[in-house]
Amino acid sequence: MEITLFSPLDMHLHLREGDMLKAITLPSINDFASAVVMPNLRDPVDTLEKVQTYRKQIESLVSEHAFEPLMTVFFRSFSRQELIALKSHIFAVKLYPAGVTTQSEKGISDFSAIEPTLEILQELKIPLLVHGETNGFVLDREKEFLPMVERMAQNFKDLRIVMEHISTRDSLRVLERYENIFATVTVQHLLFTLDDLAGGLLQPHLFCKPIVKRPADRQALLDAVLAGHPKIMFGSDSAPHPLDKKEAPGCAAGCFTAPIALPVLAELFERHEAMSRLQDFISGHAQTIHGLEPLPKPVRLKKEPYKVPQTFGSVVPLLAGHTLSWRVSSRGD
Amino acid sequence: MEITLFSPLDMHLHLREGDMLKAITLPSINDFASAVVMPNLRDPVDTLEKVQTYRKQIESLVSEHAFEPLMTVFFRSFSRQELIALKSHIFAVKLYPAGVTTQSEKGISDFSAIEPTLEILQELKIPLLVHGETNGFVLDREKEFLPMVERMAQNFKDLRIVMEHISTRDSLRVLERYENIFATVTVQHLLFTLDDLAGGLLQPHLFCKPIVKRPADRQALLDAVLAGHPKIMFGSDSAPHPLDKKEAPGCAAGCFTAPIALPVLAELFERHEAMSRLQDFISGHAQTIHGLEPLPKPVRLKKEPYKVPQTFGSVVPLLAGHTLSWRVSSRGD
Numbered sequence: 310m311e312i313t314l315f316s317p318l319d320m321h322l323h324l325r326e327g328d329m330l331k332a333i334t335l336p337s338i339n340d341f342a343s344a345v346v347m348p349n350l351r352d353p354v355d356t357l358e359k360v361q362t363y364r365k366q367i368e369s370l371v372s373e374h375a376f377e378p379l380m381t382v383f384f385r386s387f388s389r390q391e392l393i394a395l396k397s398h399i400f401a402v403k404l405y406p407a408g409v410t411t412q413s414e415k416g417i418s419d420f421s422a423i424e425p426t427l428e429i430l431q432e433l434k435i436p437l438l439v440h441g442e443t444n445g446f447v448l449d450r451e452k453e454f455l456p457m458v459e460r461m462a463q464n465f466k467d468l469r470i471v472m473e474h475i476s477t478r479d480s481l482r483v484l485e486r487y488e489n490i491f492a493t494v495t496v497q498h499l500l501f502t503l504d505d506l507a508g509g510l511l512q513p514h515l516f517c518k519p520i521v522k523r524p525a526d527r528q529a530l531l532d533a534v535l536a537g538h539p540k541i542m543f544g545s546d547s548a549p550h551p552l553d554k555k556e557a558p559g560c561a562a563g564c565f566t567a568p569i570a571l572p573v574l575a576e577l578f579e580r581h582e583a584m585s586r587l588q589d590f591i592s593g594h595a596q597t598i599h600g601l602e603p604l605p606k607p608v609r610l611k612k613e614p615y616k617v618p619q620t621f622g623s624v625v626p627l628l629a630g631h632t633l634s635w636r637v638s639s640r641g642d
Numbered sequence: 643m644e645i646t647l648f649s650p651l652d653m654h655l656h657l658r659e660g661d662m663l664k665a666i667t668l669p670s671i672n673d674f675a676s677a678v679v680m681p682n683l684r685d686p687v688d689t690l691e692k693v694q695t696y697r698k699q700i701e702s703l704v705s706e707h708a709f710e711p712l713m714t715v716f717f718r719s720f721s722r723q724e725l726i727a728l729k730s731h732i733f734a735v736k737l738y739p740a741g742v743t744t745q746s747e748k749g750i751s752d753f754s755a756i757e758p759t760l761e762i763l764q765e766l767k768i769p770l771l772v773h774g775e776t777n778g779f780v781l782d783r784e785k786e787f788l789p790m791v792e793r794m795a796q797n798f799k800d801l802r803i804v805m806e807h808i809s810t811r812d813s814l815r816v817l818e819r820y821e822n823i824f825a826t827v828t829v830q831h832l833l834f835t836l837d838d839l840a841g842g843l844l845q846p847h848l849f850c851k852p853i854v855k856r857p858a859d860r861q862a863l864l865d866a867v868l869a870g871h872p873k874i875m876f877g878s879d880s881a882p883h884p885l886d887k888k889e890a891p892g893c894a895a896g897c898f899t900a901p902i903a904l905p906v907l908a909e910l911f912e913r914h915e916a917m918s919r920l921q922d923f924i925s926g927h928a929q930t931i932h933g934l935e936p937l938p939k940p941v942r943l944k945k946e947p948y949k950v951p952q953t954f955g956s957v958v959p960l961l962a963g964h965t966l967s968w969r970v971s972s973r974g975d
Contacts, residue, residue, distance in 0.1 A: 446856060447841040448781075507840070507853055508780040511893035516844045523779060556890050558958075560844035625891075 310612040311638070312584065316342035316603040317571065317591045320493045321438070321473050321544025323347045323411075323563070324367060324378075331370065332622030333549045336568035338376035340637050342592075342606035345379045345438070345544065348403055349412040353383035357391075360398050375604045381438065384417060389429050400599075401436040401471070402426075409442045409450070410518040410562060411548065416440075420457060427461060431468040436599065437461070438471045441480070442519055448503075451519050452479045462487040469599070474498065474546045476519040478529040484540055491598050493544025494530055496566045496573050497627060502527050513560040514625055517548065535578065537586040542595040545570045551623040564627045568642070569617055573628070575610050575635035609638040618642050643945040644971070645917065649675035649936040650904060650924045653826045654771070654806055654877025656680045656744075656896070657700060657711075664703065665955030666882045669901035671709035673970050675925075675939035678712045678771070678877065681736055682745040686716035690724075693731050708937045714771065717750060722762050733932075734769040734804070735759075742775045742783070743851040743895060744881065749773075753790060760794060764801040769932065770794070771804045774813070775852055781836075784852050785812045795820040802932070807831065807879045809852040811862040817873055824931050826877025827867055829899045829906050830960060835860050846893040847958055850881065868911065870919040875928040878903045884956040897960045901975070902950055906961070908943050908968035942971040951975050 322337060322344040324330050337344055346367065348354035354363050360380050367378045379400035387395075387402075404423070405416030417423060430437055441458055442450035462470055472480055472492045484492050497517055502508075502524050506515040515521060534541055547570065548563025555561060566573075571591075578587040595601055615636035617628045655670060655677040657663050670677055679700065681687035687696050693713050700711045712733035720728075720735075737756070738749030750756060763770055774791055775783035795803055805813055805825045817825050830850055835841075835857050839848040848854060867874055880903065881896025888894060899906075904924075911920040928934055948969035950961045 446835070447837050502779070504780050507849065510895070511844075511846055511849045512891055513844055513846070513893070514891055516840065520840055558845055558847055558889060560846070562843070 312575065312587075312610050314571065314588060314591055314608045314610065316606050317608050318342060318543070318595045318601070318603060319344035319545045319547070319567070319570065320471075320542045320595050321345055321347065321495070321546045322567065323349070323546070323548040325549060326350050326363070326366070329549060329551070329624075330366060333565065333567065333624055334367065334370050336621070336640070337547070338371050338374045339640055340567070340571050340608055342375060342603040343377040343379055343601070345381060345400055348381045348383040349405065349410075351412060353412070353415050354381070355383040355385050357395050357398060360395065364398075375606045377604055383415065384423070384426070384437075385415075386422065387426050387429065392429050392433055392435065396433055396435060399435070401438045402430060403438045403440070405440045406442060406444070406454070408444055409440055413440070424464065427465050427468055431465045434469070436469040436471060438473055440474075441472050447520050448522065451475070451477050455479055455483050458490065459483060459487065462490050465489075473544060474519060475530065476522050477526045481529055481533055491540045491542065493542050493546075494534055495544065495546045495564070496570050497521060497564045498527065499531050499534060499577060500527075500573070513555045514564065514627055514629065516560055516562055517546065517564045518562040531581075534590055535581050535583040535586065537583075537589055539589075539594055540598070541590070542598065543570075543574070543591050549624040552620065552625055553623075555625060565621070565624050566627045568621060568626050569628055569633065571608065571610060571637055572615050572633040572635040576633055579635075610635045611638050645908065645920075645943050647904065647921060647924055647941045647943065649939050650941050651675060651876070651928045651934070651936060652677035652878050652880070652900070652903065653804075653875045653928050654678055654680065654828070654879045655900065656682070656879070656881040658882060659683050659696075659699070662882060662884070662957075663699060666898065666900065666957055667700065667703050669954070669973070670880070671704050671707045672973055673900070673904050673941055675708060675936040676710040676712055676934070678714060678733055681714045681716040682738065682743075684745060686745070686748050687714070688716040688718050690728050690731060693728065697731075708939045710937055716748065717756070717759070717770075718748075719755065720759050720762065725762050725766055725768065729766055729768060732768070734771045735763060736771045736773070738773045739775060739777070739787070741777055742773055746773070757797065760798050760801055764798045767802070769802040769804060771806055773807075774805050780853050781855065784808070784810050788812055788816050791823065792816060792820065795823050798822075806877060807852060808863065809855050810859045814862055814866055824873045824875065826875050826879075827863055828877065828879045828897070829903050830854060830897045831860065832864050832867060832910060833860075833906070846888045847897065847960055847962065849893055849895055850879065850897045851895040864914075867923055868914050868916040868919065870916075870922055872922075872927055872930070874923070875931065876903075876907070876924050882957040885953065885958055886956075888958060898954070898957050899960045901954060901959050902961055902966065904941065904943055904970055905948050905966040905968040909966055912968075943968045944971050
């Protein structure tokens with residue numbers, strides 16, 4: 310059995326920089342037509358110059374593949390002039406509260422100061438992507454941040470807001486309430502709960518932010534995604550860290566899922582008899598929501614056993630060593 | 643500054659077996675007059691012969707130290723005759739639900755079948771120590787198990803029941819409700835929450851069962867312990883695993899706290915101006931509850947910096963590398 314996905318889009322991707330960028334980008338540029346590239350490098354991508362430099366680094370790896378990086382900038386107070394200059398070079402602005410995830414130290418701590426920039430984003434029709442977590446108790450952070458998202462949605466009704474990597478039922482409720490709020494969902498939040506991370510033995514490769522939640526949260530996300538919820542897009546949040554930063558005390562947050570995303574999703578949608586809705590989750594909804602016209606790129610998957618490699622370079626992928634029932638035809642691993 | 647603790651008791655201790663037993667037992671036999679030794683070896687300690695063999699292995703390490711292991715047997719259906727034979731050789735029977743922690747596979751899954759044994763324990767005045775967790779969602783397990791503890795307490799009013807390593811406010815409420823229920827508390831549940839384990843980077847050496855909980859749970863335990871709650875005893879649940887079982891995918895549950903327990907408790911009680919209540923937490927309450935007459939053993943602590951070693955043999959202790967403000971005078975590390 311085979312399926313073809315047309316122009317798969319990864320609406321939330323960490324490609325990192327330097328050697329890591331070179332080591333881990335191939336699965337993404339092979340399997341996807343386009344990906345929204347996160348700006349949280351060691352030195353955050355928050356100027357036009359940095360966007361252009363980073364885009365060139367990524368494009369130098371693309372070679373014969375059809376793949377378009379959709380660049381983002383790290384939220385700060387931008388002037389109207391800066392955002393006008395940036396607009397044609399970026400897909401969106403990404404807002405991190407300070408300290409909530411990898412390399413977010415320069416994120417926002419004073420939310421009263423962000424409104425002038427939101428005003429300009431709204432005017433220029435630049436989407437706002439939000440890592441919606443507070444610094445509260447780890448399981449409550451997403452829920453605690455929701456009033457902030459709601460306030461933005463109310464005050465800037467024409468601002469397109471994407472709640473990234475949602476992990477709770479609470480976020481789904483807010484998604485219903487506001488026309489201008491959308492969401493991305495990862496593979497790991499569809500597959501796992503805190504029981505998988507820490508209920509038996511502790512599994513560092515399942516550790517990410519937002520942390521995986523309760524079974525009822527996972528089920529609610531899965532139900533919404535499999536039902537074809539039109540405001541929910543796939544965003545892997547694939548976030549590689551080298552093995553020695555994962556299998557050690559002080560394990561970094563992030564699941565490396567780029568190489569397994571399509572096979573896992575095919576398996577999941579097939580198991581739940583929802584295969585007909587995979588195309589929209591992986592591309593259609595994002596095209597409609599954002600008015601994207603991605604590169605035409607058919608990606609074929611075969612129903613054949615795919616043993617997930619133990620490592621890609623220095624990085625252990627999610628489900629390393631497991632055998633999935635679908636593989637991407639054009640990949641040799 | 644110096645303090646002397648008289649006959650400290652560790653009411654819940656894992657000494658393991660073989661090379662591990664030899665490698666990690668010294669801090670316990672140096673710092674404590676006695677410890678309740680858990681029976682969850684690879685082959686559970688559940689017969690008189692196994693108790694005697696295990697006790698001999700432990701006693702062979704005691705040499706000149708004054709230290710008495712209080713042996714336990716792994717709960718199963720025991721006959722009256724078996725328990726009569728065991729009574730003078732054991733301190734208590736330890737009940738594990740199946741699958742809830744390290745080497746608990748042979749634990750109880752059919753709770754309707756345990757009552758005849760509880761009846762005999764009650765008659766023979768043998769305490770029942772309970773690892774009170776279900777196989778539910780990791781944060782709810784202790785709370786979900788409480789009705790089972792309550793049922794035991796109601797049906798066997800003269801059975802002395804100890805809820806081991808309690809980690810929630812809910813358990814404190816049950817403790818208040820039944821005269822025959824008591825509890826032990828560990829160092830890690832007084833110090834840490836899930837935020838310390840997984841709120842920033844993931845910390846495998848803070849991973850234990852029951853998992854550390856919410857800030858309000860930790861605070862409630864701390865308040866009860868520092869206030870001198872007479873039904874709460876110290877039980878370290880010190881549970882060593884070799885480094886390669888902790889700093890790896892599939893990290894085993896357990897914090898190795900035996901070497902740091904007394905310094906950490908001295909620091910904690912001093913900081914909260916409760917030093918006068920440490921003696922009862924560390925020994926007095928257990929003596930009263932269980933009618934114990936421990937070996938007379940003064941253990942002196944000095945207020946001097948103690949840098950916790952990175953490893954004891956192959957085991958990384960909790961707070962490795964941290965500098966504590968108290969040290970056990972008789973230990974050279």
